[in-house]
Amino acid sequence: MNLKETVDVLEALYPLRYAESWDEPGLIVGELSQSVTRIAFAADPTSAIIDEALDWGADLLIVHHPLFFRSVHEVSGLGFRGALVNRLNRAGCALWVGHTNADAAWRGVGQAAADFLGLVDQRPLVPIDDAEHPVGLGRVGRLAEPTTLEAFAQHVFNQVNEYGMHTALGVQVCGNPDALIRIVAVLPGSGDSLFDEARASGADVYVTSDLRHHPVTDAIEQARYEAALRGQGIALGQGDSGDAQVRPCFINTPHAAIESMWFNYAIQDVPDAMERAGGQRPQVNWLRTCTDPWARSITEEA
16 A cells, blocks of 8 residues: 555544644644554654654654644755654655544544543543544543542553553642542643533543643642532522532643553554455554653652
8 A cells, every 4th residue: 555545544544634723633743645564653753762763663653742742834954844854854754743633533643542441431521523433632521430530530541551651750649649530631631721621521520731830720729619609509500410429530640651542553454454455464562662752750758
């Protein structure tokens, strides 16, 4: 199968129309007529990952995070992005990005995280109108058995490290460790722009990444205030449970680590789809080298 045919397969699995308006995923580097027989998957197109992909002999590298996240006006050797593009071109290795389109897709980043965290009866946190599958950013679901925030946070840490990317960072938890967790909202990647959606979903905890001090402080203070009102018997709107639990609590995960759970699906789904389209099944390789920029977490005084 050539690169153009492979891209058609990828963009049927992870449609570009699902991407956020500010995002530009899709094919970044590659000659459309080249053959695709060896596909590498990775979270980030860093120099080390590209070294690893080229050493393995990949002719296509599929990544989650964009090489060009903001406008770039040159691809010369004066900058690292240009140097990476030139290296990929010289080696005959294409680069395709599945970013927010893969976040929202069926068996995409959001669904993978929700599945591996054990959520059932799922729905998108921010749905996209699609006839075939429930798709959209993030997922909301319930746990098969309620548990405490402390126990669920440990579960998140274990699952992200085993099925995503092992990093030097743990997870951060905001909320009463003994709070009962039944409903979970999850948005892999930066999620503090969707606090209102997580709150409206009725989730007991919101699992996401890159949480900043001020937005989380404001969100948890609002949650505590509303819990206090409910404790006084003041209803907060239709569907309000009436209990005095603070919701949502928050679990902050390493960004690329939780998103990497998607590759458990993509590394199977992409070759399957290529075969269904009449192509030869490619060799695949998930490059699990940690691309988290934080190399160490210090939690105790030396």
